[in-house]
Amino acid sequence: MKAIKYIYLTVRLKGLLAASLLLCGPSLQAIELKQNIEISDDYIYLSDIFKDGGDDGTAIILNAPAPGKSIKISGQALERIALKHNLDWQRPDYIRSVKISRAGNVITTEEMHDLLMEQALLAGAPDSANMRIFGRFSGIYLPLDKTLMDIVIDQFRYDANSQRFTTVLLIPQGGSEEKRVNISGRLQETVMVPMLAADIRPGHIISPSDITWQKMPKNRVNSRIVQDENTLLGKTVRRPIRGHKTLNVNDIMRPIAIASGTRVMMHFRIGSLKLTALGRALQDGGIGDTIRLMNLSSKKTIEGKIIHGNRIEVIDNNALILAAR
DSSP, rough: HEEEEHHHHHHHHHHHHHHHHHHHSOOEEEEEBBEEEOSSSSSSEEEBBOOOOOGGGTOEEEEEEEEEEEEEEEEHHHHHHOOOOOTTOOOTTTTOOOEEOOOOOOOOHHHHHHHHHHHHTTTTTTTTEEEESSSOOOOOOOOTTOOOGGGGGEEEETTTTTTTOOOOOOOOEETTEEEEEEEEEEEEEEEEEEEESBBBBBTOOOOGGEEEEEEEEEOOOOOOOOOOOOGTTTTEEESOOOOSSSOOOOEEEEEOOOOOOOEEEEEEEEEEEEEEEEESSSSSTTTTOOEEEEEEETTTTTEEEETTTTEEEEEEEEHHHHHHH
């Protein structure tokens, strides 16, 4: 009889304990932790971390990291968050932390160049200038609801003598927060110069399809650099030349019309008198080139201009007369 009474009292106490728990506070809600968390808002909410945050799902837990950045919440902090919001979650041993990343619109180098170049032109930089930003430019993000137009250029200074610039950008980070970014660089005035679009070898006659144009800093272009496509058209190269490289005027020559050692007919005129003599070319030359010749009769050296074929017009008639003696 005493045993039955004991069992009855035990059951009754357990029932009273369960009832008291229901009356004293809310029951814990079974919950699951999210993985690979990415957010886009200015804040981290409870529902961002746990799959079912219950009635507190919209509760703000932390400020969000900057766009493009991430933070980690430790396992102990997760336990405290779950307990505070009455979530039935027990941290597994393998979970040390959870990573939360914030999405953002990355600013590309090209976009930044366009933005800064617009300011540079307003500051008096030449429109043919080429911009170079010093240091590494990467990892600047905007919130998803912001664009390049939301960036504020607080200062822009340009020195025409040194061709250098400095500026301070105010990058929106969400809410009223801004990130100050200091940028400096150089603006070099450029000119377009012709180059070969591909590798070519001697004997190849350069045509318009062989030519491409590229920018070069103006202070690096001198009289030795080919600057006009007419200098290239119909010509060839003296040696193999790689494409997309600066061309020196001495790299270019007319196609060889007369090779060194070739017998040629030398022509000269004195008034109405026309004379001819046999000679030998002492160097290669193309149509229009002036080359050195040897008069085969006198063995003297003179100069003549290649007209066509093996015909050469003697430049100095007096020299030819003297050479013939």
